[in-house]
Amino acid sequence: MSEFNESDVRAEVRAWLEANWSPDYGLVEWRNKLIDSGWGCPHWPREWYGRGLPVGLVPVVDEEFARVGAVGVAKVGIRVLAAATILDHGTDEQKRRYLRPSLTGEEAWCQLFSEPGSGSDAAGAVTRADRHGDHWVVNGQKLWTSGAQKADFGLLLARTDWDKPKHAGLSYFILKMKQPGVVVQPLQQMNGHATFNQVFITDARVEADQLVGKEGGGWAVTTTTLMHERRSADGLRHWGMAANPRPGRIYQEERAEIEVALAPYKWYPNRAGRVDLVLPRARETGKIDDPVVRQEIARLLVLAKSAEWTARRARTAQEQGRPQGPEGSLGKLAASHVARTAARVHTLISGADALLSGPQSTMNGTIAEILVSVPATSIAGGTDEIQRNIIAERVLGMPREASVDTDKPFRDVPRNQVG
Ligand SMILES: Cc1cc2nc3c(=O)[nH]c(=O)nc-3n(C[C@H](O)[C@H](O)[C@H](O)COP(=O)(O)OP(=O)(O)OC[C@H]3O[C@@H](n4cnc5c(N)ncnc54)[C@H](O)[C@@H]3O)c2cc1C
Secondary structure (H helix, E strand, C coil), X not given: CCCCCHHHHHHHHHHHHHHHCCCCCCHHHHHHHXXXXXXXXXXXXXXXXXXXCCHHHHHHHHHHHHHHCCCCCCCCCCHHHHHHHHHHHCCHHHHHHHHHHHHHCCCCEEEECCECCECCCHHHCCCEEEEECCEEEEEEEECCCCCCCCCCEEEEEEECCCCCEHHHHEEEEEEECCCCCEEEEECCCXXXXXXXXEEEEEEEEEEHHHEECCCCCHHHHHHHHHHHHHHHCCCCCXXXXXXXXXXXXXXXXXXXXXXXCCHHHCCHHHHCCCHHHHHHHHHHHCHHHCHHHHHXXXXXXXXXXXXXXXXXXXXXXXXXXXXXXXXXHHHHHHHHHHHHHHHHHHHHHHHHHHHCCCCCCHHHHHHHHHHHHHHHHHCCCCCHHXXXXXXXXXXXXXXXXXXXXXXXXXXXXCCCCCC
């Protein structure tokens, strides 16, 4: 039986906000106050800026924040995954150094896992980290790195032992991005945004105390990051990137944050399919009266609702003490299915207009942006096929996919790139 109940939590957070919240704070000043109070990340442990609340009660806190328009801690981008991973695997020193500036939004993160030859097969990474006395020297290339242009630190997966089998020779580091050996090149996407980058790493330096977890234990840490990523892709996440038009210093600073720091992520709500726009658009265009379109809308809404309930069930299981597990893959796969179906229904509603972008197009090009952004949902954080493999093996207990490269020294595994 939990020591927390909804009405007590609601009353407590409401009283705290009444006593403390003001839009006249500076953004970082307020977020520091929030972090000290534990209300910024209420489900985190008490000793690390939280209140130890069950995950299931976090929406209660969010509702109270929304009621008075209070701004939360920085929650957009890879910083969320960095914080969750460091919280799980970091040393106390790493938690002290990295958690707070991530929550205030002063430091940004990126995820340096994927490489030209290893995306789905992240454990096949050939970026190498070699120990030189008190530090590591890193060489390699990463690809698809969201937010690397603005990142202060990267979550780096690198190979530290070529004689161990594939998964056992990897280590996980915090890489300082702003250093001479790290070059970031943005990549333009078909939706016009440039969220991704390729990152070239040449003799970059990583201090010994920036190793997360054990040397050779990088795969376990990576799995934690990926499980959090998949869970956050289950459709329950609100990206919180709508600029709040209210007056007040803090809103002004938040708008500036959205405009500059969060610009690469602007299209993220659209890649989820924007189910919320389907009914208003159907009414606006009169397509709501078309029985075939109505049927498709109904199917989409049923699908979206059942995906939401599945995701909520997974979160409740977590709240009851089960660690973050493979059920994140179910949520991610469902979110991807919903996004694709939503894109199809938007096309049915808007017809050829859905292809137009620019100021005179339908909803200023939003529908077109949805159509070209939705495919990313089925790739980012592990493709649909990879989620199906995880569900088959780890949820349904089916036999593992045949593997030809996990039982020998990685040095002897045939691959395209020379390590
Ligand atoms: C929006 C977005 C943001 C991203 N952000 C980041 C980031 O910040 N950091 C980062 O490191 N990466 C990032 N990625 C990369 C992403 O993780 C990879 O694109 C993804 O893991 C797939 O890898 P790949 O592109 O190399 O495709 P591949 O692995 O080459 O896959 C090609 C195709 O083969 C299929 N396939 C591969 N292996 C199997 C298998 N075993 N069984 C069945 N089918 C298989 C795949 O499903 C896919 O259809 C991002 C991607 C997107 C779209």
